[in-house]
Every structure is written in structure tokens, then in C-alpha cells.
Amino acid sequence: MALNTSRTDAAALHEKPEPFWLDPKKRAVLFQILVLGVVGLIAWYLISNTVANLQRQKIATGFDFLGKEAAFEIGESLIAYDASNTYARALVVGALNTVKVSFIGIVITVILGTFIGIARLSSNWLISRLAAAYIEFMQDIPVLIQLFFWYAIFYETLPSPRQALNPMHGVFLCNRGLIMPVPEFHPAYRYVFLAFVAACFLVWGLRRWARKRQDETGKTFPVFRVSLGLLVGLPLAVWMALGSPFSLNVPELRGFNFRGGTTLSPEFMALLLGLILYTAAFVAEVVRAGIQSVSKGQREAAMSLGLRPAQVLRLVILPQALRVIIPPLTSQMLNLTKNSSLAVAIGYPDFVSVANTTINQTGQSIEGVALIMVVYLFFSLSTSAFMNWYNKKVKLVER
Amino acid sequence: MSEHAEVVKPPVTSIGVVGWLRQNLFNTPLNSLLTLATLYFLWTVLPPFVRWAFLDASWFTPSQVCRDGAGACWSVITQNIRFILFGFYPYDQQWRPMTAVVLLLGLLFYSRDRKNWSKWLGYAWVVGLASMGVLMAGGVPGLPAVESTKWGGLPLTLLLSVFGLTAAYPLGVILALGRQSKMPAVKVLCVVYIEMIRGVPLISLLFMGSIIFPLFLPEGITINKILRAQVAIILFTAAYIAEVVRGGLQAIPRGQYEAAESLGLNYYLTMRLVILPQALKIVIPPTVSILISAFKDTSLVVIIALYDVLKTSQTVLSNPEWMGFSREVYIFLAILYFLGCFSMSHYSRKLEMELSTDNH
Missing domain, CATH: 1.10.3720.10 (MetI-like)
Incomplete structure (x- = not known):
């Protein structure tokens, strides 16, 4: 019963139902529909024109051309390429x-x-x-x-x-x-590169270990100098061990x-x-x-x-x-x-x-x-x- | 009681020229070394350059004299200045683009002072831009019509920049407001637009304008090339302006919005x-740097073969008579653009200072 009366009270406050354009929420929804509609219409207009134009000028669509022979040279290239490629x-x-x-x-x-x-x-x-x-x-x-x-x-x-x-x-x-x-190029360079990669991993581990030790004991470790030594020294050592080819x-x-x-x-x-x-x-x-x-x-x-x-x-x-x-x-x-x-x-x-x-x-x-x-x-x-x-x-x- | 206090002068080494030198150039051994190295570098570079650019240069000579001389050939500019500045615009009508450029520069110069900013200045701009258009296009009694395909050179560069910027600015503000909007559909549209445009180079938009845009239009309707490039520049610049304006909107404290709301202002009036x-006002400095880069970017229309001032200069260079003087031509163009950009950035710094004083 009480519930009902409160509802009627609320309704009585608005003697006239509020028109929807004064409700900001409804207005926002309407505005967005309008914007989307206009954007959609423009897009539809442009696309339909384009499709008509393409058909009229007999231009192919789609990405089939990617597989065809290119038939032009390129001045410089990082990978093998010539005019017969796609x-x-x-x-x-x-x-x-x-x-x-x-x-x-x-x-x-x-x-x-x-x-x-x-x-x-x-x-x-x-x-x-x-x-x-x-x-x-x-x-x-x-x-x-x-x-x-x-x-x-x-x-x-x-x-x-x-x-x-x-x-x-x-x-x-x-x-x-x-x-x-x-x-x-010399085959030894491959091992030098591998040594460098290994040094990178070592440095990463070293940094973790040093930070952990510092957190626990407060002792610092000269991470930067040792890392630099590793990164330069390890590949250098490998290079020299292989007879320093250059x-x-x-x-x-x-x-x-x-x-x-x-x-x-x-x-x-x-x-x-x-x-x-x-x-x-x-x-x-x-x-x-x-x-x-x-x-x-x-x-x-x-x-x-x-x-x-x-x-x-x-x-x-x-x-x-x-x-x-x-x-x-x-x-x-x-x-x-x-x-x-x-x-x-x-x-x-x-x-x-x-x-x-x-x-x-x-x-x-x-x-x-x-x-x-x-x-x-x-x-x-x-x-x-x-x-x-x-x-x-x-x-x-x-x- | 005339007791003379002895006036002790500061040591010679810490005042005057010597003091300044010691303090600013030779204050530490490293700085002394750097100063000497820089001076040596300048000594090796500047005198030969000055000799090339000024002492041995030819200024108003035919090209043959240039080829015999050792210095720069500024004649390539002076002998072809009308073509470089106005392109293929009919020779006897070139006073019209000239007047248009002078009108534009005059308006810019007058608008420089904030005291002159008023409603009348706005009308003056509208009238000025319209009469520039009439001067360029003609078609009224006394002014024979000139096709836009013949427009070129400096007026085209300025036209693309000025119209591009004036149209991009309001569009950018609208986009920025849309991005801050609480309506999801509007917000998503604006975000997608801004991020997409900012992610691609201008050249791809210019290609789109010059190659794809004609396909968008129904059969039989064509839009001229300059307008298509103009649209591409506007769409591009607007996205960047939107991001700058967004920065400004985010810097406004919430209290300002709430205060405006409590005054009963609606969205439009609040904004x-x-x-x-x-x-x-906050974003004046970054806006000016966007404007500067937009001005510089108009030079890209050369790639889609519009005859802006860069393209007309290159046309001069492709003439066998003047072939081989590219350095001089590009230096001239660099100075031209530098003057434009430098005066803009200088003005923005001045404006920034003027506007910030009332905050103290």
C-alpha cells in the first residue's frame, strides 16, 4: 500500500510527462544515433560511388595483384630480389x-x-x-x-x-x-656473436644476484664495471682464442x-x-x-x-x-x-x-x-x- | 674632511671583455679546449663559405657568367624570380597574385598586435581572404579568369597554409571536445579518427586525396587538384590540433566545470x-608548433605534382640553362621557409609572455 502511494506522489510531481528532449540521457542517445547515422550515410555514399566507379573503369579489386610478377627493378634491397619476383x-x-x-x-x-x-x-x-x-x-x-x-x-x-x-x-x-x-666474414665471428649473447645472459643474472644481495646484506657490487668487462671481454677472449681473424x-x-x-x-x-x-x-x-x-x-x-x-x-x-x-x-x-x-x-x-x-x-x-x-x-x-x-x-x- | 677612500677597482681579469671571456669561454680547461676547437672549426668553415656565398657570387648575371665564376650563382634566383614566385600564372596578370600576397602579409602584420584584435579585424580577414580569392581566380569584369591549374609558387604555398590552418583549427577543437565527450559513440569515432590520422604519414593522405578521392565522387563530378590536396592537409592537421587542445582541456581543473554547471550554463555555454x-590559452605554444609544422608540410604537395614554390624552383632547375645550381635554389627556399617559421615561433613566444602576465 505504502509503496503505491509514494509512486503516485512521484507521478504527481511531474504533472506533465517530461518531453524527451529535456532529458539529457535520452538526448545523448538521440544525438549519438544521429551522428552515427550521418557518418554511416556519408560512408555508404562514398563506398557506393567508389564501387560504381571501379566497375565503370574496369579496375580490379582485392589483393590478388600481390601474387603477380612485379616486373620492375629495385635499386637496393636487403633480400634477394629481381624483376621476376612478385x-x-x-x-x-x-x-x-x-x-x-x-x-x-x-x-x-x-x-x-x-x-x-x-x-x-x-x-x-x-x-x-x-x-x-x-x-x-x-x-x-x-x-x-x-x-x-x-x-x-x-x-x-x-x-x-x-x-x-x-x-x-x-x-x-x-x-x-x-x-x-x-x-x-669469417666463421669465427659466429662464435664471437654467441659469446656476446652468453655475456648478455650472464649480465642479466649478475644484476639480479647483485640486487638481491644488496637488499639482504646491504653490500654493493660494482655491477656496471663487471658487466662492461663481461660484454667486451668474453667476445674478445673467444675471438683471440680462435686466432683473432680479421x-x-x-x-x-x-x-x-x-x-x-x-x-x-x-x-x-x-x-x-x-x-x-x-x-x-x-x-x-x-x-x-x-x-x-x-x-x-x-x-x-x-x-x-x-x-x-x-x-x-x-x-x-x-x-x-x-x-x-x-x-x-x-x-x-x-x-x-x-x-x-x-x-x-x-x-x-x-x-x-x-x-x-x-x-x-x-x-x-x-x-x-x-x-x-x-x-x-x-x-x-x-x-x-x-x-x-x-x-x-x-x-x-x-x- | 675630504678623506679619500681608496677606490679599489675589481681586477681587470674579472670584468669587461676579458672577464666575460674568462667566465664564458675559458672557465675550465675542458671549456678552453672546446672553445679553441670550435673556433678552429668556424675558421675552416666560415671564410670559404662567405667567399662562396658573397664575395665570389654572381647576383644578376646570365647563366654563362655563373658557370665561369667560382662563387654562388644567385642569378638563378634573380633571373627567374617571377616564375619561382608565381609559376605558370599569366605573365601580364602576375600583379594579381602579388597583390594577394601583399594583402595577406599586411593582414598578418596588422593582426600581430593584440590591441588590434576586434570584431572588425575578423570582418577584415573575411573580406581580405575573399578578395584574395577573387584576385587569384578572376572572372569578374576587369579581371580575366585564371584556371586554378595555373596557380603556383608562393601564393599557392600561402593559400594551402592559411586556408588549411583556418579550417583545421575549428575541426581540431571539435574533435578534441568529441574525444572528451561522455557519449561513447562520439568518443570512439573521434579517437579512431585522431589515432588513425596521426599514425600515418601526410604523404599517404596526399596520395589518397590525389588518386582515391576522385573515385569517391559520382560520375561526372570532379574537384580540382589543389582543393583535394587542401582537404588532405586540413584532415591531417586537424588531428594534431585535436591532441594539443585535448592537453589543454585536461589541464582545466574539475572545479571550473562544476562552477560553470552550478551557474546553470549548458554544455555549449560552458565550453x-x-x-x-x-x-x-594554455596550448598556444604547442599550437604554434603544430602550425609551423603544417606550414612546412605544405612543401610535400610537390610529390603530387602541385606547383608550389618548391616545384616551381625545381622546374627552373630542370631548364638546361640553369641546371646545376640546386644548392643556391634550395638555400634560397630554406631561407624563405625559415623566415616564415621563425617569425611564427618568435611571435608565439611574445604572445605567450603577454598572456601570462595577467596570471601573476
Whole structure:
């Protein structure tokens, strides 16, 4: 009985039933249906147009073309490839070239950028001004113009192989690119590599053991020095035990070209140089901001605890600076990878360039552009997955 | 009682030029070494460069004189400046893009000062942009029509940047608000859009605009190439602006939302009067860096064969008469872009300081 009366009371409060557009919840549902409907309609319109156009122009759809013969050559490749291979293999070659230039570029960029970032904070007026000028200039010039500039330096300014610049023994710089010596392969290197892997495992175990011992007994162990010794010493010992084989394959000028050594093409060098010099300016800013974010008191507090300078850096400054540095640094690495797609403008066969050739030959533009997007999305999403993992990890370090 | 206190001057070595040098360049042995090494490096690089770029350079000569000279050939710029700046725009009509560029720069210059920001300035921009469009396209009495396929050079670069940025900004703000929205469908749509665009390079969107976009339209309807590239740039930049604006929205304390709600403001008014004015102010510096990279990114349209200032310069270089002077041309373009980007970043720093003073 009581229940019933309270219900009627509540109903009596709203003499008129509330119209649905004044109820925020119902309105939100309606709005979302509307948005989804409009987006769906637009998508349907575009897709139906596309299907009609494809049928009218008799363009094939689907990814069957991947199995067909590519019939175009690719200038440089990490795996065996020739024109009789399939489009799929050509695209893999392109993707590997993208990975190659991005990986080498990222490693050098981080090192160079860190140096410039530290130079920017130097107490030496001249060096800090120079670093500042470098950062400002490089950031304000489009990377594409930088790529074209370096490419022009290679094919226009540098001499032909016969007059190649020879800055160091065995290293040549000419309009065919950079030619340099490489160590010749020897079966012993396999064991040296195995020794290095073993050393990595040993170091990992050693760190665990040292940390455990420190937690239990408070005794410290010179982990860093011993690890370094292991990582360098073990492979070195194996190499020497096997008779220290070493020979360089030094390039030589024969006729109009070089024999031996390895050649980095002008396209690759221009792309690498442009990407490195451009991205290093941004990395330098990231590093500078990271170092400045650690307050002076932290260093003073750590020193007053009696830590040695190396420990201050490793245990106090770096963990805090890296927390600020790593997220923007990763996005710079990703930017470098995405900018490597500009290779198409100077003719380095990266993924976009190969996909572009594929589109031109097969006419299947939708599939081609979709492939480009999927490959780069894969890079980006895996990077952001790493970022989320890292952010979680540094959060645990926080109090 | 004229007792002269002896005035002890600070030692010569700690004031003046010598003191400054000691303090800033030679304060430690390592720094001294670095200073000397840097000076040596500059000494080996700068004089040859100055000789090449200025002393031995030819400025207003035919190409043959350039080839005989040892220095830089700036003549490749000066002799072809009209083509580099205006592309294939009809030669006798080139005063029109020139006027449009001057109009745009004038408006930008006038808007620089915050004292001039008013409703009238907004109208002036609308009128200015519209008259720029009329000047470029023509088709009114006195101005013969010029097809957009003939637009090129600097006006095209500026057009792509200015229209791209003005259209991307509101779109980016809407996307950022959508991403913060409590409605799941809206939120998911915005997140997918933003993350997808940010994950792919601009070049793939430009390809999409130039190759796939025509397939999206019903038979018989075509949209010109510049507009398609423009749409790609807008869609791309909007995603980045959205992320920046989101950062600003997240920095606004909850109390601001609650206060606005308790005043009885609805969603639209809360955003317009309370949240966005604060959020957009916080994100001025990162927004400007997005604008700078968008401006730099317009150079990518060269890959889909639009005649922006980079492409017109390369066309000059492909002329046998001027072949081989790429360095000079790219340095000129670098300076052009540098001036644009540097003035933007300089302005943003100034604006940031002006806006932050009222917080003290």
C-alpha cells in the first residue's frame, strides 16, 4: 500500500510527462544515433560511388595483384630480389628498406641529438649559442627541402668516382654515394656473436644476484664495471682464442667504378643525412627540457647523501630526466620513421615508393594506399603500445 | 674632511671583455679546449663559405657568367624570380597574385598586435581572404579568369597554409571536445579518427586525396587538384590540433566545470565561456608548433605534382640553362621557409609572455 502511494506522489510531481528532449540521457542517445547515422550515410555514399566507379573503369579489386610478377627493378634491397619476383616480395623489400633507414637514422639521431641538447646547456657561451642556432635553423626548414639539398650535393657537387674525395683510407665520397670498407666474414665471428649473447645472459643474472644481495646484506657490487668487462671481454677472449681473424674488404677504384667494400647509395645517404640532421634538432630540445626538468636540489640532496657523482647521475638524475624525455623522444623516433616516406621524392626505394610504383602499374590505388596506411599504423600502434608499457613501468617507480 | 677612500677597482681579469671571456669561454680547461676547437672549426668553415656565398657570387648575371665564376650563382634566383614566385600564372596578370600576397602579409602584420584584435579585424580577414580569392581566380569584369591549374609558387604555398590552418583549427577543437565527450559513440569515432590520422604519414593522405578521392565522387563530378590536396592537409592537421587542445582541456581543473554547471550554463555555454578560453590559452605554444609544422608540410604537395614554390624552383632547375645550381635554389627556399617559421615561433613566444602576465 505504502509503496503505491509514494509512486503516485512521484507521478504527481511531474504533472506533465517530461518531453524527451529535456532529458539529457535520452538526448545523448538521440544525438549519438544521429551522428552515427550521418557518418554511416556519408560512408555508404562514398563506398557506393567508389564501387560504381571501379566497375565503370574496369579496375580490379582485392589483393590478388600481390601474387603477380612485379616486373620492375629495385635499386637496393636487403633480400634477394629481381624483376621476376612478385609484388608482395617487392613490397617486403620496400618495407625492409624503410626499417633499415629508420633504424640507422634513429640510432644516430638519438646520439647526435643528445650531444646537441647537452651542448645547448653548456656553460661555454660559444658552444651553447652554436647549438641554439643549429636547433632553431634545422627546425624551421622543411625536411623535404633538406632532403633535396643533400641529394643535390651528392649528384651535383660531389665529383665522379675517378676524382672521389678520400677523407680516410679506404673511404670514398663521390656522386655514386659513400663507399667504405667492411670487415670480411669469417666463421669465427659466429662464435664471437654467441659469446656476446652468453655475456648478455650472464649480465642479466649478475644484476639480479647483485640486487638481491644488496637488499639482504646491504653490500654493493660494482655491477656496471663487471658487466662492461663481461660484454667486451668474453667476445674478445673467444675471438683471440680462435686466432683473432680479421681482414677488411677495402674498396678500390677499377675503371669507372669501385670494387669491394660496401656502397651506400646517394639516395640512401641523402635521406639518412636529411632525416638525422632534421630530427636531431627536435631530439636536442627534448633532451634539454628533460635535463632542465630535474631541479638542482635533487643533485645537491643526492650528493649530501654521500653518493658518488656517477651514482648521482645513474640513480637520481637519469631516472627522473628519462621519465620526461622518453615519451617525446619516442614520438620523435616515430616522426623520423614517418618522414622516411619522403624517400619517394628522391627515389630511395622505401615502402611508399615501391607501393607508389605498384599503384601506377596495377591501377589499384585503394589497395595500395590502404597498404601504406596499414604498415605505418602498425609502426605507430606498436610504438604507442611500448609507450603505454613504459609509462606503467615508470609509474611504479614513483612513490 | 675630504678623506679619500681608496677606490679599489675589481681586477681587470674579472670584468669587461676579458672577464666575460674568462667566465664564458675559458672557465675550465675542458671549456678552453672546446672553445679553441670550435673556433678552429668556424675558421675552416666560415671564410670559404662567405667567399662562396658573397664575395665570389654572381647576383644578376646570365647563366654563362655563373658557370665561369667560382662563387654562388644567385642569378638563378634573380633571373627567374617571377616564375619561382608565381609559376605558370599569366605573365601580364602576375600583379594579381602579388597583390594577394601583399594583402595577406599586411593582414598578418596588422593582426600581430593584440590591441588590434576586434570584431572588425575578423570582418577584415573575411573580406581580405575573399578578395584574395577573387584576385587569384578572376572572372569578374576587369579581371580575366585564371584556371586554378595555373596557380603556383608562393601564393599557392600561402593559400594551402592559411586556408588549411583556418579550417583545421575549428575541426581540431571539435574533435578534441568529441574525444572528451561522455557519449561513447562520439568518443570512439573521434579517437579512431585522431589515432588513425596521426599514425600515418601526410604523404599517404596526399596520395589518397590525389588518386582515391576522385573515385569517391559520382560520375561526372570532379574537384580540382589543389582543393583535394587542401582537404588532405586540413584532415591531417586537424588531428594534431585535436591532441594539443585535448592537453589543454585536461589541464582545466574539475572545479571550473562544476562552477560553470552550478551557474546553470549548458554544455555549449560552458565550453564557449569558461573552458575553451582557458584551455586554448594554455596550448598556444604547442599550437604554434603544430602550425609551423603544417606550414612546412605544405612543401610535400610537390610529390603530387602541385606547383608550389618548391616545384616551381625545381622546374627552373630542370631548364638546361640553369641546371646545376640546386644548392643556391634550395638555400634560397630554406631561407624563405625559415623566415616564415621563425617569425611564427618568435611571435608565439611574445604572445605567450603577454598572456601570462595577467596570471601573476
